[in-house]
Amino acid sequence: MRLLHTADWHLGRLFHNLSLLEDQRHVLNQLIAIIDREAVDAVLIAGDIFDRSVPPSAAVTLLDEVLHALCEERKLPVIMISGNHDGAARLRFGARHLRQSGLHILSDLAAFATPVTLTIKGVEVDVFGIPYADPEHVRSQFNADVRDFDGAHRYLVERIQEQRHPKRPTVLMSHCFVDGGSASDSERPLTLGGAESVAWEPMQHFDYVALGHLHGPQYRGGEHIRYSGSLLKYSFSEASQRKGVTLVDIEASGVTQIEQIPLTPHREVRVLEGEIAALIDQGKTDANADDYLLVRLTDRHAILDPMGKLREVYPNVLHLEKPGMLEARGTQQLDRDRPRFDTLDMFSDFFEQTSGEAMSDEQARSMAALINQLQREETQQ
Structure with missing residues (x-):
């Protein structure tokens, strides 16, 4: 039997x-x-x-x-x-x-x-x-x-x-x-x-x-x-x-x-790790680009809309992790300064991707001051 x-x-x-x-x-x-x-x-x-x-x-x-x-x-x-x-x-x-x-x-x-x-x-x-x-x-x-x-x-x-x-x-x-x-x-x-x-x-x-x-x-x-x-x-x-x-x-x-x-699934479940540019290049020729993916980005800088960029070549990216960003901060404890740094990094990346050039030191200082002011006002409220 x-x-x-x-x-x-x-x-x-x-x-x-x-x-x-x-x-x-x-x-x-x-x-x-x-x-x-x-x-x-x-x-x-x-x-x-x-x-x-x-x-x-x-x-x-x-x-x-x-x-x-x-x-x-x-x-x-x-x-x-x-x-x-x-x-x-x-x-x-x-x-x-x-x-x-x-x-x-x-x-x-x-x-x-x-x-x-x-x-x-x-x-x-x-x-x-x-x-x-x-x-x-x-x-x-x-x-x-x-x-x-x-x-x-x-x-x-x-x-x-x-x-x-x-x-x-x-x-x-x-x-x-x-x-x-x-x-x-x-x-x-x-x-x-x-x-x-x-x-x-x-x-x-x-x-x-x-x-x-x-x-x-x-x-x-x-x-x-x-x-x-x-x-x-x-x-x-x-x-x-x-x-x-x-x-x-x-x-x-x-x-x-x-x-x-x-059993062979219709779509595999995979974990990809690397910098976003390399993963996007890989996705353009990946025969199994429709697989269900968890992506771990090793980039150490902020990226504007990483999920959207990845889904242009990997439509079934279901979860995104950013260990590179955490490593870039070292073992620093999360404190009140951390949101300011993250926000400035995100804006810097946005500025560079939309204008085609990096912010100057003066622009970065002005933006940092504005972020600080907004956070103080939020705290007071």
Whole structure:
């Protein structure tokens, strides 16, 4: 039996206020092509299907199209759990009826110990799914003495262990932050000010553990306890990650092979660094100028409308940093003089770019005096 493990689709996601829906459609079409090419028998989606609990209608439509292609057209079973971004109750609307078409939505915590049994090519595999649940939910649902995420997750995993069939391979799906995992900027914290990680040790005896939540492909405690990673790069901290999905071959004796298959985005997420003139020259011949970019300018002087200039060659510059300006100031603390210097630098650059020549010393002194006067008046007001 060949399983495809994927997670963290985040359909409807905005990236610096830019919709990624068409980018998501692009990689989901690749996912379907991989399923066809690799003869996948079942699909596991380990949470965060949507980016928020009430997703935009276009995101719901895209999910419907993908599930139709998998469950109806290809007759493949699909098992999904809810993540911390999903609205669990909304996600499982119609879940009891959809089972008949092969779609299993495991977002009801009360049913976490009931497996989905896949019978394919003479192999039977039990799949248990733990939807995202905070400790308070677990405590109230089961009257369990748990105080943190690790205690709650351990309690659920141990209950599943008690239900395991002794002669069937068992797959566990969970949406959680496994201790020691490598996080990215795009993952929403599971809790504020508290411990959110869970131990991998209670999960080590399952044949395969399909995890969701962390966006970088990785494993903890063993290659079979694995995050497939997100479909796309959802922050610039993920620029060096290679996104993809995970293929898992499993027989009656257990897992025989695990393979990560890459996905190629419509637009890459990149970080560029350098002086603005060099970056603009580079952009004129850059074959991938439409990529989503964070630009770090190393120029040590003020620049008039740097974003506008860069977007003439790189239309999808989404964020701009100016470490060169900070270095030019050294380690000087921000004080009341700092705004004056910045304003004078900006005006000097504006003057030079509009008049074609630098300000004279006398003009610079006059402008500095005017800026000082305006700042004093502002302070007095």
